Amino acid sequence: MNCLEFRRAIGTDPRGLDSAAHAHRNQCRRCGEAHERALDFERTLMLAAAIPTPDNLAERILLHQTTAALHEPRMPRVPLWAIAATCVIGIALAATAGWRTFLANAATTDLAVAHLAHEPFALLARAEVANSDVRALFTALGTPITHSPGAVHYLKRCPLGGRMSAHMVMQRESGPVTAMYLPKLHEARRDFERTGVRGREAPMGDGTLILLAADAREFDAIESQFQLAFSGHNSMAVGAP
Amino acid sequence: MVSKQSQFDALVRATSADLYRFAFWLCGNEALAHDLTQETYLRAWRSLDNLRETAAAKAWLITILRREHARLYERKTPAFEPIDAVELPESDLQSPDQLGDDALVRRAMAKLDAKYREPLLMQVLGGFSCEEIAAEVGTTPGAVMTQLFRARQKLKAALGGYGEESKVYELP
Numbered sequence: 195m196n197c198l199e200f201r202r203a204i205g206t207d208p209r210g211l212d213s214a215a216h217a218h219r220n221q222c223r224r225c226g227e228a229h230e231r232a233l234d235f236e237r238t239l240m241l242a243a244a245i246p247t248p249d250n251l252a253e254r255i256l257l258h259q260t261t262a263a264l265h266e267p268r269m270p271r272v273p274l275w276a277i278a279a280t281c282v283i284g285i286a287l288a289a290t291a292g293w294r295t296f297l298a299n300a301a302t303t304d305l306a307v308a309h310l311a312h313e314p315f316a317l318l319a320r321a322e323v324a325n326s327d328v329r330a331l332f333t334a335l336g337t338p339i340t341h342s343p344g345a346v347h348y349l350k351r352c353p354l355g356g357r358m359s360a361h362m363v364m365q366r367e368s369g370p371v372t373a374m375y376l377p378k379l380h381e382a383r384r385d386f387e388r389t390g391v392r393g394r395e396a397p398m399g400d401g402t403l404i405l406l407a408a409d410a411r412e413f414d415a416i417e418s419q420f421q422l423a424f425s426g427h428n429s430m431a432v433g434a435p
Numbered sequence: 436m437v438s439k440q441s442q443f444d445a446l447v448r449a450t451s452a453d454l455y456r457f458a459f460w461l462c463g464n465e466a467l468a469h470d471l472t473q474e475t476y477l478r479a480w481r482s483l484d485n486l487r488e489t490a491a492a493k494a495w496l497i498t499i500l501r502r503e504h505a506r507l508y509e510r511k512t513p514a515f516e517p518i519d520a521v522e523l524p525e526s527d528l529q530s531p532d533q534l535g536d537d538a539l540v541r542r543a544m545a546k547l548d549a550k551y552r553e554p555l556l557m558q559v560l561g562g563f564s565c566e567e568i569a570a571e572v573g574t575t576p577g578a579v580m581t582q583l584f585r586a587r588q589k590l591k592a593a594l595g596g597y598g599e600e601s602k603v604y605e606l607p
Binding site: 206207210236238251258315318 | 556
């Protein structure tokens with residue numbers, strides 16, 4: 195190895211020299227000195243890269259994980275006979291009137307809560323989405339509104355339970371509120387709670403609005419804003435000059 | 436017999452600080468780095484059975500972290516400042532001289548192009564070899580060696596006058 199190759203080696207990985215580089219280092223005084231300086235700089239780099247971590251980082255991660263694990267559906271080992279029996283019972287139940295409706299209704303709110311975990315960064319969004327973008331998404335879903343139902347900070351068209359929905363996040367004083375609008379789904383108005391998430395399902399326009407948050411105090415106001423956004427459209431459509 | 440939970444506890448305690456730091460250098464935002472790190476470990480927990488060798492744990496976690504970070508950009512362009520514009524955290528455990536040096540170096544690192552910064556951090560923070568970095572970023576070891584060499588050159592240039600170190604890669 196010559197000096198040029200040695201300098202390239204210490205520029206690439208000063209802590210991981212091979213035997214040829216070590217041999218050169220031992221016989222070339224200036225390259226040996228250069229290696230010492232490179233190792234000094236490497237220590238400086240390591241100190242600079244090691245930015246301080248949040249207090250109790252590991253404990254916070256473990257708390258987050260154990261909390262999530264508690265609420266995750268468990269998948270117990272089920273014997274084949276039990277699976278077969280379940281299938282028979284399931285088919286029988288499916289034959290009864292109203293089963294499909296019941297299944298769909300039960301699943302929608304659960305799916306909405308589960309969807310939160312798929313897009314956790316949505317809750318951090320702070321930049322306000324343009325009203326025109328909000329209106330455009332509702333129009334694309336076939337349920338137009340005349341104006342945005344308040345400040346929307348996250349907006350995405352998301353599949354939910356086999357249908358497309360408008361997934362929104364609104365930053366409010368009580369914290370972020372997730373609003374999911376599902377067109378062509380007609381549900382009765384009700385409040386619910388799933389794994390610590392407060393929720394509301396409300397019929398809205400030609401669909402259903404689902405609100406999810408840690409704190410439900412803004413639900414009434416947001417529901418009213420959506421009602422206005424939809425009714426405004428209706429009045430415009432019917433009574434506009 | 437070690438339980439899955441105790442294996443995971445050990446993994447978090449051994450790697451979370453470096454993973455958080457890597458996340459911070461990826462996104463340039465402390466809160467987002469914290470969330471990225473938490474989400475990475477949650478995914479790691481769900482697929483912990485896939486981790487066969489403890490020696491590969493850090494590389495496995497960094498793969499998950501980089502995917503999580505990429506997903507973030509697939510969803511929406513976040514309204515975050517570019518990393519070279521963010522205020523970089525400083526430790527309260529270091530001497531004033533060290534704080535000054537670190538601030539300079541951090542600023543220079545933040546200004547490095549991501550294609551140079553990422554492999555350099557994998558090497559400096561993660562202790563990865565050129566081959567491991569190449570496998571992670573999907574390129575050749577030769578290309579990684581070039582990126583690492585240039586990353587250091589660029590840092591030297593940005594830290595012009597940084598004592599004797601600025602002469603490290605000059606030939607006699």
